[in-house]
Amino acid sequence: MAAIVTISAICVIAAKNPVHSVLWLILSFFTSAGLMVLIGAEFLAMLLVVVYVGAVAVLFLFVVMMLDVDFVELKQGFLSYLPFGALIGLAFIAEIALATFARGTSAESFNPHPGAENNVEAIGQVMYTEYLLLFQLSGLILLVAMIGAIVLTLQHRPHVKRQSVAHQTQRRRSDAIRRVDVKSGEGL
Amino acid sequence: MSAFIQEHGLLFGWLTVIGQILLFTIVLLLSLAFLLLMDRKVWASVMLRKGPNVVGPFGLMQSFADFGKFLLKEIIIPAGANKTVFLLAPILSLTLAFAAWAVIPVAPGWVVSDLNVGVLYLFAVSSLGVYGIIMGGWASNSKYPFLGSLRSAAQMVSYEVSIGLIIITVILLVGSMNLTEIVDNQAGGFWTWHVLSWNHFILFPVMLAMFVMFFVSALAETNRPPFDLPEAESELVAGYQVEYSSTPYLLFMIGEYLNIVLMCAMMTILFLGGWHGPIPLGEDFVANFPLWMVNLGHLVWFMLKVIFFFFLFALVKAVVPRYRYDQLMRIGWKIFLPTSLGAVVIVAGYVVYMGVQA
Numbered sequence: 001m002a003a004i005v006t007i008s009a010i011c012v013i014a015a016k017n018p019v020h021s022v023l024w025l026i027l028s029f030f031t032s033a034g035l036m037v038l039i040g041a042e043f044l045a046m047l048l049v050v051v052y053v054g055a056v057a058v059l060f061l062f063v064v065m066m067l068d069v070d071f072v073e074l075k076q077g078f079l080s081y082l083p084f085g086a087l088i089g090l091a092f093i094a095e096i097a098l099a100t101f102a103r104g105t106s107a108e109s110f111n112p113h114p115g116a117e118n119n120v121e122a123i124g125q126v127m128y129t130e131y132l133l134l135f136q137l138s139g140l141i142l143l144v145a146m147i148g149a150i151v152l153t154l155q156h157r158p159h160v161k162r163q164s165v166a167h168q169t170q171r172r173r174s175d176a177i178r179r180v181d182v183k184s185g186e187g188l
Numbered sequence: 189m190s191a192f193i194q195e196h197g198l199l200f201g202w203l204t205v206i207g208q209i210l211l212f213t214i215v216l217l218l219s220l221a222f223l224l225l226m227d228r229k230v231w232a233s234v235m236l237r238k239g240p241n242v243v244g245p246f247g248l249m250q251s252f253a254d255f256g257k258f259l260l261k262e263i264i265i266p267a268g269a270n271k272t273v274f275l276l277a278p279i280l281s282l283t284l285a286f287a288a289w290a291v292i293p294v295a296p297g298w299v300v301s302d303l304n305v306g307v308l309y310l311f312a313v314s315s316l317g318v319y320g321i322i323m324g325g326w327a328s329n330s331k332y333p334f335l336g337s338l339r340s341a342a343q344m345v346s347y348e349v350s351i352g353l354i355i356i357t358v359i360l361l362v363g364s365m366n367l368t369e370i371v372d373n374q375a376g377g378f379w380t381w382h383v384l385s386w387n388h389f390i391l392f393p394v395m396l397a398m399f400v401m402f403f404v405s406a407l408a409e410t411n412r413p414p415f416d417l418p419e420a421e422s423e424l425v426a427g428y429q430v431e432y433s434s435t436p437y438l439l440f441m442i443g444e445y446l447n448i449v450l451m452c453a454m455m456t457i458l459f460l461g462g463w464h465g466p467i468p469l470g471e472d473f474v475a476n477f478p479l480w481m482v483n484l485g486h487l488v489w490f491m492l493k494v495i496f497f498f499f500l501f502a503l504v505k506a507v508v509p510r511y512r513y514d515q516l517m518r519i520g521w522k523i524f525l526p527t528s529l530g531a532v533v534i535v536a537g538y539v540v541y542m543g544v545q546a
Contacts, residue, residue: 019326023273026319046308050352054315058322058345062338065326118304120365163514 001038005031018064022057029053043120208300212289220445221251223495227445227502234506261434266328269431273327278432278439281320285446288313292453293368295463295486306367307355310454311348314409317447318344324440325428336427339513340411340418346520347408353528354402357395357535358382358458361544371462378466382459391538394531399459401524403500406451408516410444412501414508415516423510452497456490463490 008028015021029052036045127135225240225247232239240247265271291306293299303309318341325337359365361382362373379386385395408415411427419427429440456462463486474482511519538544 017270020273023323030316042303042305043308046305046312049312050308050315054312054318054348055345058318058341061319061322062341065322065334120305165515165518 001031001034004028005035019061022061022064025060026053026057029057041119043118043123205300209290212300213286216286216289216446216449217442219491220442220449221255222248223449223498224251224445226495226498227505230499230502231506234503255438258438259435263434263436264431266330266431268329270327270329273323274431275436277320277324277327278436278443280323281317281443282439282446284313284316284320285443285450288450289446289453291367292450292457293371293462294490295483296368298483298487299368302366302368304364304366307359307365307370307458310367310450311352311355314447314450315348317443320440320443321428324432328428328431330431332425333428333430336418336424336430340428343411343415343418343516343520344409346517347405347524350401350520350524350528351405351409353525353532354398354405355458357398357528357531360532360535360539361385361388361391361395363539363544367457367462371457371464374461375464375468377464377468378461381461381464388538388542388544391535394534395459398528398531399455401528402455402459403497404519405524406455407501407504408520410448410451412448413505414510416510417513417516420510448501449494449498452494452501453490455497456493460493462493463487465489 005028008024008031011024012021012028015024029048033045033048033053036042036048228250229239229247240250243249243253265274288310290300291303291309293302321337321340321344325333325335325340328334358370362370364370364373374381376387378384382395383399385391388395407413411418419429429437432440465485477485
């Protein structure tokens with residue numbers, strides 16, 4: 001499974017077609033969820049599938065399909081972005097290494113549900129006690145991001161016809177239909 | 189499962205699991221053939237038609253005839269299509285539709301995999317179902333399927349949100365995500381089913397509303413009428429599957445109907461007591477019968493409920509006019525989402541202050 005994750009992750013970068021790379025990305029998300037199931041963290045695995053594969057990647061796919069990205073042009077800028085990308089990659093590796101060294105590599109430190117019956121409880125117990133502040137802060141950041149996105153895209157154009165649902169449902173027969181006696185040969 | 193394998197040896201254990209999966213698949217496909225017929229028959233009856241009645245007695249063999257015809261037709265792949273993704277899409281949607289059934293318990297212990305995050309698994313797999321549709325629409329490399337798939341996907345993603353929240357209310361009430369435990373929580377007769385939940389009297393209106401909303405969301409999630417805007421056959425050139433023919437189309441269709449039956453099964457499990465009959469028979473009475481007979485009885489109840497829901501799905505298709513797309517989105521985001529969020533808060537408050545869970 002780890003092999004599939006790695007290969008599909010490489011394919012994300014290597015694929016010529018942007019839609020294909022998103023599909024590879026989805027495969028790598030999905031397989032990493034499989035890895036989590038293997039170490040016994042089913043709850044996290046399912047959340048990964050629901051949130052990343054089921055929601056985030058769908059929107060990703062939407063955007064990539066709708067945008068007409070010229071990939072040849074993007075490829076030419078590859079070298080100039082390389083140092084920045086490498087920096088981010090290095091930072092990630094450093095973080096993971098740090099976390100691993102800090103916790104040690106004993107079997108107990110990788111126990112998916114320490115001190116609780118299953119890992120749903122285990123996560124709930126620390127998330128709403130020890131890390132409550134961080135948890136709420138991250139929620140707040142998401143809220144700010146959401147409001148920001150709405151503010152950026154919301155624009156009231158003055159001459160747009162809008163549908164008022166209340167108006168539509170209140171419409172009665174008498175408002176819409178008028179009986180007219182038309183004399184023959186005259187028309188309205 | 190692992191305990192079972194340890195007891196009976198690796199080979200026997202795996203063989204049993206594979207046997208269970210095969211049995212599930214075959215039974216599902218066979219019952220799907222007749223459910224499809226039922227769908228058409230109900231639809232026909234409402235319109236005072238006879239429906240399929242030529243192939244076999246009462247048209248019982250109609251689905252099998254259709255099946256044969258689908259298989260014998262030529263598979264046409266559009267010249268501009270992305271061949272791999274084009275063929276992968278229907279396979280993916282069928283596989284996912286089957287995979288979701290792995291955690292559905294049809295009778296006590298009669299389940300392929302009794303995950304303790306069963307509900308979440310169902311939710312995850314059904315949220316993956318969008319990919320078959322998007323991939324199919326995109327790979328066809330044509331405008332109509334692409335637009336159809338975008339409409340479909342937008343609709344499914346929107347209603348997933350409210351379905352997720354409604355599921356959370358049930359999870360809160362039970363205190364477990366295991367489907368077997370959710371069913372067993374409703375063991376005490378029809379008044380303890382989550383639709384009514386008279387044992388939590390205050391919650392009765394909330395859960396009833398949740399049930400109705402789940403039903404409507406399930407209609408929208410499976411692109412069934414009155415929310416079948418992605419394929420609205422009387423108004424548009426179908427949806428994402430325009431370019432598909434023969435077996436790939438068949439796979440899409442089976443996947444779609446499997447998802448509908450899955451939704452029926454989910455409603456049965458979450459709200460209608462799963463395999464439990466409406467009136468509990470009492471331990472002493474049940475003990476007179478051998479276990480397999482009891483389980484068979486449970487299975488019959490489960491299937492009856494699923495068929496009842498499928499009948500409702502078919503009936504809705506026949507009697508309700510189609511919605512407009514903006515109305516669909518309005519219901520999903522402006523009515524269902526806030527209402528189900530409110531219900532989550534109410535149920536959570538009830539659970540905490542009444543001490544429902546230990």
